[in-house]
Amino acid sequence: MKTPPSLLSLTIDSAVLNLSNISDLSPIPAHILLDLLLRILKAGKLTEKVLRLFIATGKDEVLSLVQALNIQHIFTPVLPTNKVKVLLAFEKHFAETKQDFSLLDNLYSAAQKMSQVNIIDNEVDIVIGALHSDMTSFMNAWRPVFSRFHLIIIKDPDLQEELQIPEGFNIDVYTKSDIDRLVGSSTSVLFSGYSCRYFGFLISRKKYVVCVDDDCIPAKDNTGNSVDAVAQHIVNLKTPATPFFFNTLYDPFCKGADFVRGYPFSLRSGVDCALSCGLCLNLADLDAPTQALKPEQRNLRYVDAVLTVPLRTMMPVSGINIAFNREAVGPALVPALRLVGEGKLRWETVEDIWCGMCVKVICDHLGLGVKSGLPYVWRTERGNAIESLKKEWKGVKLMEDIFPFFQSVSLPQSATTAEDCVIEMAKTVKEQLGKVDPMFSEAAEAMEEWIKLWKLVGSGQSS
Amino acid sequence: MKTPPSLLSLTIDSAVLNLSNISDLSPIPAHILLDLLLRILKAGKLTEKVLRLFIATGKDEVLSLVQALNIQHIFTPVLPTNKVKVLLAFEKHFAETKQDFSLLDNLYSAAQKMSQVNIIDNEVDIVIGALHSDMTSFMNAWRPVFSRFHLIIIKDPDLQEELQIPEGFNIDVYTKSDIDRLVGSSTSVLFSGYSCRYFGFLISRKKYVVCVDDDCIPAKDNTGNSVDAVAQHIVNLKTPATPFFFNTLYDPFCKGADFVRGYPFSLRSGVDCALSCGLCLNLADLDAPTQALKPEQRNLRYVDAVLTVPLRTMMPVSGINIAFNREAVGPALVPALRLVGEGKLRWETVEDIWCGMCVKVICDHLGLGVKSGLPYVWRTERGNAIESLKKEWKGVKLMEDIFPFFQSVSLPQSATTAEDCVIEMAKTVKEQLGKVDPMFSEAAEAMEEWIKLWKLVGSGQSS
Numbered sequence: 001m002k003t004p005p006s007l008l009s010l011t012i013d014s015a016v017l018n019l020s021n022i023s024d025l026s027p028i029p030a031h032i033l034l035d036l037l038l039r040i041l042k043a044g045k046l047t048e049k050v051l052r053l054f055i056a057t058g059k060d061e062v063l064s065l066v067q068a069l070n071i072q073h074i075f076t077p078v079l080p081t082n083k084v085k086v087l088l089a090f091e092k093h094f095a096e097t098k099q100d101f102s103l104l105d106n107l108y109s110a111a112q113k114m115s116q117v118n119i120i121d122n123e124v125d126i127v128i129g130a131l132h133s134d135m136t137s138f139m140n141a142w143r144p145v146f147s148r149f150h151l152i153i154i155k156d157p158d159l160q161e162e163l164q165i166p167e168g169f170n171i172d173v174y175t176k177s178d179i180d181r182l183v184g185s186s187t188s189v190l191f192s193g194y195s196c197r198y199f200g201f202l203i204s205r206k207k208y209v210v211c212v213d214d215d216c217i218p219a220k221d222n223t224g225n226s227v228d229a230v231a232q233h234i235v236n237l238k239t240p241a242t243p244f245f246f247n248t249l250y251d252p253f254c255k256g257a258d259f260v261r262g263y264p265f266s267l268r269s270g271v272d273c274a275l276s277c278g279l280c281l282n283l284a285d286l287d288a289p290t291q292a293l294k295p296e297q298r299n300l301r302y303v304d305a306v307l308t309v310p311l312r313t314m315m316p317v318s319g320i321n322i323a324f325n326r327e328a329v330g331p332a333l334v335p336a337l338r339l340v341g342e343g344k345l346r347w348e349t350v351e352d353i354w355c356g357m358c359v360k361v362i363c364d365h366l367g368l369g370v371k372s373g374l375p376y377v378w379r380t381e382r383g384n385a386i387e388s389l390k391k392e393w394k395g396v397k398l399m400e401d402i403f404p405f406f407q408s409v410s411l412p413q414s415a416t417t418a419e420d421c422v423i424e425m426a427k428t429v430k431e432q433l434g435k436v437d438p439m440f441s442e443a444a445e446a447m448e449e450w451i452k453l454w455k456l457v458g459s460g461q462s463s
Numbered sequence: 464m465k466t467p468p469s470l471l472s473l474t475i476d477s478a479v480l481n482l483s484n485i486s487d488l489s490p491i492p493a494h495i496l497l498d499l500l501l502r503i504l505k506a507g508k509l510t511e512k513v514l515r516l517f518i519a520t521g522k523d524e525v526l527s528l529v530q531a532l533n534i535q536h537i538f539t540p541v542l543p544t545n546k547v548k549v550l551l552a553f554e555k556h557f558a559e560t561k562q563d564f565s566l567l568d569n570l571y572s573a574a575q576k577m578s579q580v581n582i583i584d585n586e587v588d589i590v591i592g593a594l595h596s597d598m599t600s601f602m603n604a605w606r607p608v609f610s611r612f613h614l615i616i617i618k619d620p621d622l623q624e625e626l627q628i629p630e631g632f633n634i635d636v637y638t639k640s641d642i643d644r645l646v647g648s649s650t651s652v653l654f655s656g657y658s659c660r661y662f663g664f665l666i667s668r669k670k671y672v673v674c675v676d677d678d679c680i681p682a683k684d685n686t687g688n689s690v691d692a693v694a695q696h697i698v699n700l701k702t703p704a705t706p707f708f709f710n711t712l713y714d715p716f717c718k719g720a721d722f723v724r725g726y727p728f729s730l731r732s733g734v735d736c737a738l739s740c741g742l743c744l745n746l747a748d749l750d751a752p753t754q755a756l757k758p759e760q761r762n763l764r765y766v767d768a769v770l771t772v773p774l775r776t777m778m779p780v781s782g783i784n785i786a787f788n789r790e791a792v793g794p795a796l797v798p799a800l801r802l803v804g805e806g807k808l809r810w811e812t813v814e815d816i817w818c819g820m821c822v823k824v825i826c827d828h829l830g831l832g833v834k835s836g837l838p839y840v841w842r843t844e845r846g847n848a849i850e851s852l853k854k855e856w857k858g859v860k861l862m863e864d865i866f867p868f869f870q871s872v873s874l875p876q877s878a879t880t881a882e883d884c885v886i887e888m889a890k891t892v893k894e895q896l897g898k899v900d901p902m903f904s905e906a907a908e909a910m911e912e913w914i915k916l917w918k919l920v921g922s923g924q925s926s
Contacts, residue, residue, distance in 0.1 A: 044758070222685055245776075245777050245778065245779075245866065246772050246773075246776050246777065246778035246835070247778075247779075248740060248742060248778060248779065248780075248781065248835050249742065249747055249762065250766060254764075256760070256761075256762065256763065256764055257762075257764065258747065258749055258753055258757070258760065259749075259750075259753065260747065260748050260749060260750075260779055260781065261748050261749055261750040261753075261779060261781065261809065261810055261816065262750070262779025262780075262781070262813065262816035262819075262862060263750075263779050263862075264862045264863055264865075264866045265859060265862070265863065266863055267866070277711060279711060279712065284712055284721065284723065285723050285724050286721055286722075286723060286724055287722075287723075287724040287725070287726075290721055290722065290724075294721070295507075297719070297721065298719075299712065299719065299720075300719065301717075301719055301720065301767055301768075302767070303713060303766055303767050303768040304764055304765070304766050304767070305764075305766040305768060307770075309709050310709075310773050310775075310776035311776075312773075312775060313708075313709050313773040313774075313776060314708050314709065315708065315709035315710075315711060316708075316710075316711065316723050316724060316725025316726050317711075317725075318711065318723065318724065318725070346724065347724055350725065353724065353725035356725070372709070372711050396728060399725060399726075399727045399728070400727055400728065400729055402727075403708065403727040403729075403730070
């Protein structure tokens with residue numbers, strides 16, 4: 001037989017139900033406050049506001065309980081209540097094993113990282129390589145996204161016409177003469193074509209750099225809303241990456257996602273994310289042979305996911321839509337591999353593919369993460385793929401040598417910065433790939449030269 | 464100045480536009496037929512039907528051209544035309560380098576694998592572990608998907624009540640007495656709780672096995688259509704996996720997807736896929752602490768993607784919604800790790816997590832692939848997560864030992880079948896993990912026992 005509830009118990013139940021009407025708890029005796037607080041915890045109703053009411057009573061017993069439950073610094077409304085519920089369950093059963101709690105801490109720290117990421121305007125540079133002179137429709141399409149940030153536009157040195165850029169942006173434009181003045185025209189690092197963007201990476205002073213090709217406009221998500229690609233990239237970079245173990249629900253730090261059953265708790269705090277690789281809707285970043293084979297193919301599948309590319313897994317990084325932590329890996333984004341017949345169409349280039357392989361290996365070495373997936377951009381560029389086959393085929397063939405090299409390359413433990421890593425990698429490229437194709441020796445030289453430039457020009461601290 | 468078109472040229476243009484009306488080409492002179500065929504190729508209009516018309520003319524010139532272009536064995540309508548276009552471009556520019564064509568072949572073979580997968584009813588067993596006696600609503604929900612296949616239902620030996628299963632299915636039901644009769648009751652392999660399904664894996668004689676927990680019903684995709692989970696699993700298993708290099712557009716063999724620029728051509732043919740891991744909507748497969756922390760959390764994000772989990776990347780395989788190639792890896796799906804406090808809720812178990820780690824390592828060793836992603840099922844089970852913490856916590860802690868073990872374990876080259884691999888792994892588990900927890904020694908024994916059972920009962924050829 002159950003004992004009927006006491007009058008006090010009923011009163012407390014009623015108080016829990018009517019929490020929102022209570023503005024002062026100080027007249028209530030301490031032992032009742034303790035009961036009430038526990039009852040609120042049990043009901044999952046502890047919010048920051050309610051917590052403040054309890055703390056405002058100033059009663060030692062209450063403050064001790066709050067402190068004992070370690071809820072004083074947590075302000076996400078849902079979290080502390082459940083944290084306490086879970087802690088109570090754990091405390092009851094496992095108080096003896098201290099180690100358990102350290103694992104549990106990973107659960108909470110991960111959960112906290114999931115809350116709103118703060119995007120700070122002056123931490124971000126948008127770097128755009130202008131390969132077309134009329135930037136009007138491009139800039140206007142991006143206006144709602146770009147206007148709060150500083151933009152660096154690098155005009156392709158091969159482009160003759162004046163750039164047309166609409167008003168209303170905070171932009172610095174750099175042209176061939178700026179490039180020549182700053183890095184000299186005799187350098188083996190070439191900033192023409194798509195590689196002009198790398199000059200922007202060099203002169204940026206911000207923590208994060210976001211890049212989008214000038215033939216892309218904002219995409220729409222599955223619900224028809226325009227995607228804020230910059231915000232998504234920064235969220236990707238500011239939330240941890242999890243390269244050591246695959247999470248089947250993709251990025252556990254995305255809203256609504258989490259670590260699944262079986263994911264080791266010790267790996268849940270993750271590592272810093274250094275590179276965020278976005279994707280393209282409409283025209284995917286295919287190579288010329290694939291594009292020629294499927295001229296009508298369009299990528300219309302909006303895959304609503306971000307994932308960490310696992311440790312030691314190689315990937316083809318597309319430069320069309322990327323962002324990176326410049327402080328962590330800036331020097332590793334290096335313009336190095338240039339095809340003899342490189343043109344002004346993405347599928348005629350491999351500079352970004354090479355650079356991506358370098359960054360991935362360096363991130364793996366430095367214990368940093370690389371994410372792929374959201375955000376999408378809508379890509380409109382077209383060219384004649386069959387015409388491009390002549391130029392691009394060389395790049396396709398090079399990949400057969402590039403892939404096994406990067407899969408097996410290892411960097412010495414003494415390389416502890418992105419600069420060190422690029423220098424070490426250049427050495428190995430020269431030794432191992434130099435004999436395969438002279439293009440690789442040139443790439444290695446460009447990598448060494450790039451690090452010199454970075455130390456001279458690019459190593460300024462972020463503002 | 465452009466020469467005006469000839470009458471013949473205009474006639475051929477007209478013929479290309481009106482191809483569908485032409486039923487016989489034999490009266491047309493051979494040289495005009497050659498012109499027409501090339502013009503059709505150029506227009507991208509060569510279909511199987513049109514090709515048959517040309518072949519039916521029996522003219523040597525036509526047959527030679529068809530043969531020279533190597534289009535005689537390709538029947539996918541869109542492919543051959545573009546293949547020819549691409550080949551012509553390549554032939555023009557690179558006729559001298561024979562090696563190029565072997566890479567190109569991978570492009571075509573990959574493209575061909577993307578075409579419709581044929582799902583053969585008698586290649587598939589659906590295996591269901593019945594943990595609840597009333598299967599009526601579960602079976603009715605799955606009727607449109609399951610009814611064409613043979614089902615194996617294993618009743619949890621701990622379940623007392625009679626199973627209620629609606630009419631209209633091709634089912635074999637197995638109970639405790641069947642299990643005892645076939646494998647004996649003294650075995651260290653236990654088929655109770657969720658592990659009862661493994662008995663179904665043992666007695667199946669089909670190439671593919673698909674499993675769904677009995678608290679899941681078909682999910683709806685982003686467009687509101689009911690997902691055929693079995694069809695998606697079989698597509699995953701019948702199309703190649705690509706574990707050696709990450710494709711940013713996910714599974715390149717999904718409809719509308721492809722390999723991106725920079726993906727090495729030599730890796731595009733992929734490897735056989737042996738395991739397909741589906742996901743859950745509504746209630747994700749979280750562990751008890753996470754579920755306790757976020758009791759209201761629901762997984763509503765339908766991520767429209769399948770991907771190959773890369774080589775050497777460990778993952779937590781959920782047994783809720785999986786399929787596998789039984790001929791290739793059946794013996795590797797082993798019921799081995801049993802928690803002392805294991806209950807009848809998924810988050811109180813780790814048998815599938817352990818089994819998944821085994822299968823992944825074995826697939827990596829045997830050169831087989833594992834995919835994760837689609838299909839989703841809609842999961843409805845609930846339990847009290849806080850109550851479960853007591854039981855489940857042990858599993859969470861074990862993962863901290865399990866993960867580094869599986870990450871570093873390597874199998875000898877002499878192990879060339881899934882059976883060999885399980886035996887070798889059991890040895891290593893005993894040696895390395897046995898001292899950590901006696902539970903691991905028991906798991907190793909169960910693995911050895913399982914292989915004996917498999918050789919005795921399970922190794923029958925597929926029908």
